[in-house]
Amino acid sequence: xxxxxxxGRRWLSLAAVASAGVMLAGCSGAGGGAGGGGGETVTLTxxxxxxxxxxxxxxxxxxxxxxxxxxxxxFIQMEENDLxxxxxxxVATKGGQYDIVTxxxxxxxxxxxxEWLTNLNDYTTEDSDYDVDDILKPVRQALTxxxxxxxxPFYGExxxxxxxxxxxxxxxxxxxxxxxxxxxxxxxxxxxxDEHAGICLRGKPGWGELFAPLTTVVxxxxxxxxxxxxxxxxxxxxxTEAVQFYTDLVKDAGESDPVSFGFTECLNLFSQGKxxxxxxxxxxxxxLESEDLSEVAxxxxxxxxxxxxxxxxxxxxxxxLAIPETSKKKDAAWEFVSWATSKDYMKLVGExxxxxxxxxxxxxxxxxxxxxxxxxxxxxxxxKDIMLAVDPKQPGVNPQxxxxxxxxxxxxxxxxxxxxxxxxxxxFAGRSSVEEALSAGQALAEKAxxxxxx
Amino acid sequence: xxxxxxxxGRVENDGEVKPxxxxxxxxxxxxxxxxxxxxxxxxxxxxxxxITQIPFLVTIYYSFQQWNLLRPGxxxxxxxxxxxxxxxxxxxxxxxxxxVVIVGASVLISLVFGMVLALLLDRKFMGQGLARTLLITPFxxxxxAASLIWKWSMLDSNVGMxxxxxxxxxxxxxxxxxxxxxxxxxxxxxxQYTPFMMLILLAGLQSQPQDVLEAASVDGAGPIRTFFxxxxxxxxxxxxxxxxxxxxxLLQVFDPIAIMTRGTGGTKTLSYLLYERAFVGLEIGEAAAxxxxxxLLTIIVAMVALRSLFKIFKxxxxx
Numbered sequence: 001x002x003x004x005x006x007x008g009r010r011w012l013s014l015a016a017v018a019s020a021g022v023m024l025a026g027c028s029g030a031g032g033g034a035g036g037g038g039g040e041t042v043t044l045t046x047x048x049x050x051x052x053x054x055x056x057x058x059x060x061x062x063x064x065x066x067x068x069x070x071x072x073x074x075f076i077q078m079e080e081n082d083l084x085x086x087x088x089x090x091v092a093t094k095g096g097q098y099d100i101v102t103x104x105x106x107x108x109x110x111x112x113x114x115e116w117l118t119n120l121n122d123y124t125t126e127d128s129d130y131d132v133d134d135i136l137k138p139v140r141q142a143l144t145x146x147x148x149x150x151x152x153p154f155y156g157e158x159x160x161x162x163x164x165x166x167x168x169x170x171x172x173x174x175x176x177x178x179x180x181x182x183x184x185x186x187x188x189x190x191x192x193x194d195e196h197a198g199i200c201l202r203g204k205p206g207w208g209e210l211f212a213p214l215t216t217v218v219x220x221x222x223x224x225x226x227x228x229x230x231x232x233x234x235x236x237x238x239x240t241e242a243v244q245f246y247t248d249l250v251k252d253a254g255e256s257d258p259v260s261f262g263f264t265e266c267l268n269l270f271s272q273g274k275x276x277x278x279x280x281x282x283x284x285x286x287x288l289e290s291e292d293l294s295e296v297a298x299x300x301x302x303x304x305x306x307x308x309x310x311x312x313x314x315x316x317x318x319x320x321l322a323i324p325e326t327s328k329k330k331d332a333a334w335e336f337v338s339w340a341t342s343k344d345y346m347k348l349v350g351e352x353x354x355x356x357x358x359x360x361x362x363x364x365x366x367x368x369x370x371x372x373x374x375x376x377x378x379x380x381x382x383x384k385d386i387m388l389a390v391d392p393k394q395p396g397v398n399p400q401x402x403x404x405x406x407x408x409x410x411x412x413x414x415x416x417x418x419x420x421x422x423x424x425x426x427x428f429a430g431r432s433s434v435e436e437a438l439s440a441g442q443a444l445a446e447k448a449x450x451x452x453x454x
Numbered sequence: 455x456x457x458x459x460x461x462x463g464r465v466e467n468d469g470e471v472k473p474x475x476x477x478x479x480x481x482x483x484x485x486x487x488x489x490x491x492x493x494x495x496x497x498x499x500x501x502x503x504x505i506t507q508i509p510f511l512v513t514i515y516y517s518f519q520q521w522n523l524l525r526p527g528x529x530x531x532x533x534x535x536x537x538x539x540x541x542x543x544x545x546x547x548x549x550x551x552x553x554v555v556i557v558g559a560s561v562l563i564s565l566v567f568g569m570v571l572a573l574l575l576d577r578k579f580m581g582q583g584l585a586r587t588l589l590i591t592p593f594x595x596x597x598x599a600a601s602l603i604w605k606w607s608m609l610d611s612n613v614g615m616x617x618x619x620x621x622x623x624x625x626x627x628x629x630x631x632x633x634x635x636x637x638x639x640x641x642x643x644x645x646q647y648t649p650f651m652m653l654i655l656l657a658g659l660q661s662q663p664q665d666v667l668e669a670a671s672v673d674g675a676g677p678i679r680t681f682f683x684x685x686x687x688x689x690x691x692x693x694x695x696x697x698x699x700x701x702x703x704l705l706q707v708f709d710p711i712a713i714m715t716r717g718t719g720g721t722k723t724l725s726y727l728l729y730e731r732a733f734v735g736l737e738i739g740e741a742a743a744x745x746x747x748x749x750l751l752t753i754i755v756a757m758v759a760l761r762s763l764f765k766i767f768k769x770x771x772x773x
Contacts, residue, residue, distance in 0.1 A: 085733055092523045114526055203632070205716040207734075257611040257629035259718060274612060411524030415735035425718035429632045451525075 042332045043072045047087055048102040049319060050077040053155050053359045056349055057340055063348060064339050071332050073100075091116040096326035099333045103151060105142045105318045109402075109409045112150035118323040119148045123334045130338050134363045136384075139318050142392045142403055152341045156318035156361030157283040158386040159216060159406075160379075163301045167191055167276040181217065181306040184277060185249050191276045192253035199277040200266040201250050203258025205425045207407070207417025210262075212315060213279055214424075215406040215417075216305060218242040219396035220313040225408050225416075225445060228399050230452040232445030234420070235438045238397075244434045247427050258428045271296055279305065281317070282386065285379035286356060302379050304386060309397050314386040315406035316395075318361065346372075361387055401452075412448035419444055510749070517742035524736055536743035546747065549727040552720050553705065555636065560643035561700040565693060567644065568651025573681075575652070576659045593649035597709035604642045605714050635719035642710045647703070651696045658692030659685070698759050705752070724748050 048054045058075045065072060076098075078086060083102065090097045091111060103111065111117050124132040132140070132149070139156045143149055161184065163175050171191045176183065184199070192198030202213050218224065223238030233239060250258050255269060263280060267287060270278040271294035278284075291297045305313040321337045323330055339345060346366045349358050355375035358366060360383060366372060367384045395405040402409040407417070420441035426432035480488070517536055521529045540546050575586055592600065608616045609630040617627040630638045662685060670680045708725045715721045717730065728748065732741035 081733075088523055088736065092526060110524055114524070116526075205718050255611070256627055257632050259632040259635070259715070260605070260609075260611070260630070269612065272612075411522055411736065415730075415737070418730065418734050422716065422718045422722075425632070425716075429629075429635075429719060431719065 041070050041072055042329050043074055044099040044329060044333055044336055045074050045076065045097065046100040046102075046336070047076045047078065047083060047090075047098045049080050049083045051319070052357070053319075054102065056353055056357055056359075057154075060345075060348060060352060063352075064336060068335060068339075071335060073336055091324050091326070094326050096324070096328070098324055099327040099329050100337060101322055101324055102154070103320055103322050105139070105153075105156075105316065105320065105404065106407045106409065106413070108143045108151045108320060108322065109145050109404070110411055111322075112145040112148065116325055117150040118325055118327070118330055119150060120152065120323070120334070121148050123338070124149060124152075127334075127338055130342065131365075134343065134365050136362065136364060136387050138316055138387060138390050138392050139362065142316055142318065143320060144403075151320035151322035152337060153318040153320050153362040154341055155283075155359035156316070156387060157281045158314035158316055158361070158383065158390060159213065159279065159281055159305050160314060160382060160386055161303050161306055162270065162278045162280070162284065162288065163303070164196075164270070164273060164276050164296055165299050165301050166273070166296075167196060168301070175301060175303055178304050179306045181220070181245065181308050184279075184306045185245070185253070188249065188253040188277050196273065197255045197269065197275045198253030199249065199279070200255050200261065200269050200275040201246065201258075201279060202262050202266060203250060203254075203425070203428050204260065204262035204265070205418065205421040206262070207414045207421060210421040210424060211417040212281075212317075212406045214243070214246055214421075216313050216315050216395070217246050219405070220306075220308045220310045221245070222309045222397040224396045224398065224400055225413075226400065226449055226452075228401055230401060230449040232442055232449045234445045235435075235442040240434055240438055243424065243427070243438060247424065247434065250428065259425045282314075282361070282379065282383045285383070286360075286376075289376075289378055290356075298378075300378070302382050304382070304389075310395070312386065312389045312391070313395075314390045316387070316390050316392050316404070317406070350375075364388075410448060410452055412451060416441075416444050416448050513742045513745050516738055517746050519739040519742075521738040522736055523738060532739070536739045537747075540740060540743045540747065545722075545727060546744065548720070549722045549724050550751075552636075553723040556639055556643070556721065556723060557701060557704045557707070559640050560647060560704055561697055563640065563644045564647040564651045564700065565696060567648040568655050568696065569689075569693075571648065571652045572655035572659055575656055589652060590649045592646050593653075595646070597646065597707070598713065600646050601642060601710040601713040604638075604645070604710070609638065609714075631715055631718075635715040635721045638714060639710050639721050642714070643704060643707060647700055650703075651700060654696040654699070655689065655692055658689050662688055694762065698762065701759070702756075705755075724751075 048057075054077065058077070061073050061075070084104075084107075087098065087101045087103065088107075089095070091101070103117075108117070112119075124130055132152075135153060136156065139153045140149070143151045143153065161175070161179060168175060168187070168191065171187075173187050173190065175187070188198030190198070202210055204210060215225070218239050221238050221242035223236055223240075223242050224233060227233050255261050255266070255275065261269070263284070266275070266278055266280060267284055269275045271288055273295050285300075285302065288294050288300050289297050305315075307313045321341060323333045323337065327333055341362065343363060343365050346358050346363065347369065350369065350371055355369075355371045358369075358372055358376075360366065360376070360380070364384070367380060373380060390405060392403050392405050394400060407413055420437070423432065423437035423440050427434055427437050518531055518533055519529060520532045520535065571589055575582065575589070579585075595603075606614075608614050611617060611627050611629055614627075616630075620626075620628065628634065666684060667680065670684050675683065706725055707723065708729065711717060711721050711723060711726045712729070717726050722730075724744075728741060728744050731737050731744055735741070
């Protein structure tokens, strides 16, 4: 290598270092500038799940910003699991990144107790137009800890039994308004054939997938995860009987590959006319009744969740808006939260985007709107009836020390439910018996219960 | 200078090449230049150490904590409790087994298929380029997309193509995820990694000296004899390399398990177990303990693997 060459290289590297320095300076300048903006307007950051109803909210936020010129709302939409991760991390570490968060009814009481969410009582009593009593009572109960409301529902759902009217009529069977699980199992076994399954029930592992329907079955059979004193009761005769019933029914008359089947897969199967019954979320009805998405639109019957020992067996879930305790713009945040969950917002969605897109299951007044009754006639009435009939304080036979249906409101539950659901996947495959799966589950539940007793 | 010329100052000894040890003579200027070069490397080296090592130290610290993200008040130092939990509850050992079974089987099966495809592609034929491109496609696909294709289009019990094809020959539809989850995952991984093996092996086949093959055919060796006596020994190093790289890539596999089987039926590999502890269980301490153990294990595997890799290059160098 010659000397001139060496010198050339050095100049090159010097130039590179210099330009990198300029770039760094540029970056820090830009960063500083962005932080210093603002003035009169408040910008709220909202983290939410990317469900259709939330996308509608983003589309309509302009209306809010028109009437509140000093508030801007920035939407961050994520898939459900990502949202749960991101928001949990933010509130748990007091990051303060979000001013409004979307949380499920499972998290709200836990987070409320941890003092991660703002107590909304003062806002709702001050704001008389908001009419907090119009929010469906079971939903309100599920979001309340020690008389304090920590979130307000954006939309809610329960579960019911859906059936293919054609298949049942061909078999000469009639589905009662309040069926028992035994009746449903008999009918499903009767109509099960090579053309279509008798019933679709979720079998995909995961606390939210498998245990959403299965826990309601366990509770109506008289079993539960814990007794009143947080003693685990997963290996109790009632729990065992319920899981045995569920897995047997799926094996005899259910879909052929249960471990692959969650909500979406059952929705596909049922909407193609390939299942006679489907027990799942009331929110499924919107898709089933859409001519574009479903081959069975207009041909679906809806009845209450099947029961055994209890009066009702529907679950309860809601997606809610809450304000993290770390937010520095709480008053502005409440302005938006109260707007997006108000009676007027429901009407706004109906008028702007269509009545079938109104967020369901949060306010009683929604079900009194005549246009909504027309658009969602097939399932709106029964959805409201079930949502008002379920009791999140005691969904099963015996009293339980938490408020909530289909889940246990303790931090360990998503882990517990997930692990036990994986063991039940082995039962579907015949690799393990119900007793084996549940005795392993009992050991896990005992640990979670012990943490609760401390 | 040509590569074959023997340089003065180098001696061949037991097949190893030793460079001559001489003190390099540098001018003051050149030495100054070197010092500057070294000084300029420092910030990068420091950054690399900070970026790679501090998170690991923090992970070790977390692994001594009892900490569930949803129980903020209940965080305390518990020494080796998490490690005891992790090693005694059986999940680590069973997921180690799952990892070995899934990675091992997938690598070996893709190696065999890759070899067959590479041998076929090594011949000249019409549309060779097109065939090669089509065969590589599965490897270029995103793992998540590949898993979804298998889940919905191939293995679905109602509309899946595999079950449809089985139906044609009178076999009842197979409940893939329910009855044979391990096989399902191995099938997806084999489908994805066969092209990768094929690429490496094809490169090996094309580097085979033609004169040796000609000599073999002149001596009257048939294609099978030639393959086993000439090609296979030549390919050994390429096979070792593809096994090694395939194993490294497959150890991190996550998507098909998360999308298809959710860790059921013996498919809970280490990476999926780690995800579950951290993001479903929100058990920071326990997840960190699994993480530290996994890192230790990976270092051991990597050391063995790298040693054999160096051996390949070393023997390659003496030829």
